[in-house]
Structures are given as C-alpha cells and as structure tokens.
Amino acid sequence: MTLKEKIYLPAVLGGMKITFSHFFKKPVTTSYPEKKREFSPIYRGRHVLKRDDEGRERCTACGLCALACPAEAITMVAAERKRGEEHLYREEKYAENYEINMLRCIFCGMCEEACPKEAIFLTDRLVMPEHLRKEFIYKKDKLVESMDNRIDVSQRQIKKYTVEK
Numbered sequence: 223m224t225l226k227e228k229i230y231l232p233a234v235l236g237g238m239k240i241t242f243s244h245f246f247k248k249p250v251t252t253s254y255p256e257k258k259r260e261f262s263p264i265y266r267g268r269h270v271l272k273r274d275d276e277g278r279e280r281c282t283a284c285g286l287c288a289l290a291c292p293a294e295a296i297t298m299v300a301a302e303r304k305r306g307e308e309h310l311y312r313e314e315k316y317a318e319n320y321e322i323n324m325l326r327c328i329f330c331g332m333c334e335e336a337c338p339k340e341a342i343f344l345t346d347r348l349v350m351p352e353h354l355r356k357e358f359i360y361k362k363d364k365l366v367e368s369m370d371n372r373i374d375v376s377q378r379q380i381k382k383y384t385v386e387k
Contacts (some may be wrong), residue, residue: 255347266344271365283317290336295326324358343375
C-alpha cells in the first residue's frame, strides 16, 4: 500500500463528501406523535371485533376467519349463549375466547373477507409496540370495540366491484 492509502485520507474524504451531501437535504422522517403520517385508505392495521347498533357482539365463532388466516394467527373457543345474555350476543353461539397473535399476523385481510357476519375488520390504527411477547396476543378485551368509542370502518365495508363492459 502506498503512503496515501495507509493514512486512509481518500476514504475519509469520500465519507465526508457523502455526509455533507446528505446534511443539506430535506429530512424524510416524520416527527411522530406531533405530526401523524397519512395512510392509504386501504391500509390494514390493528384488528377490531365490531358490535352491532344495540351493542351486541357480531362474532358467532364460526371459525372461518381462523381457517382463512394463512399465518394461523387466530384461535377461538365457541360457547352457547345462555338465557339472559341476549343483550350481549346476536346469535346462539358466540366466541368465548378469541385471540389474535399479532406477532404471527401478516395483516393480509383474509379474516376480514372470510367473515360472513362482518364482525372483524382491520382498522387504520397502528399496533402499538410492547416490551413482552405475551402482550402481542390480543384477546377480546383489546379486540372488541367499546360502545362509547366506536371505530368507523365504513370505507372498508364498501366493496367496490367494477364490471367492465
């Protein structure tokens, strides 16, 4: 190696040139949470189990969402509705336990399309980071929407099928 190569001067100057060229460019980062990024209207984020207008759970534990899930992230246990629980569940069967492993989920939307009762939707909300793996297993307490904080999925419920003539 020559003396010029031994002191790494060309390499250091090349690195400084790259650094200074990026120094004067506009940053591409967003200052989250002060400024929120806009998402596409078809963005698939956090799951929600919807309720009907009377506050009853729509899910009937048919298992089609779990069968459609390519990542096998959804598990559920079905139970029979008891007398006096008509105000909680729409049908005779309901999901006693409903879990989605968010670490396995690939946010493909197949569960949403497979559901005949329009009970599960992927919203525009982000899945928040956690410190423990067990926090990423979302149970009904995180999935079922509350009546005082309804999530609007009307844009996802509208199916736009265009037939070209």
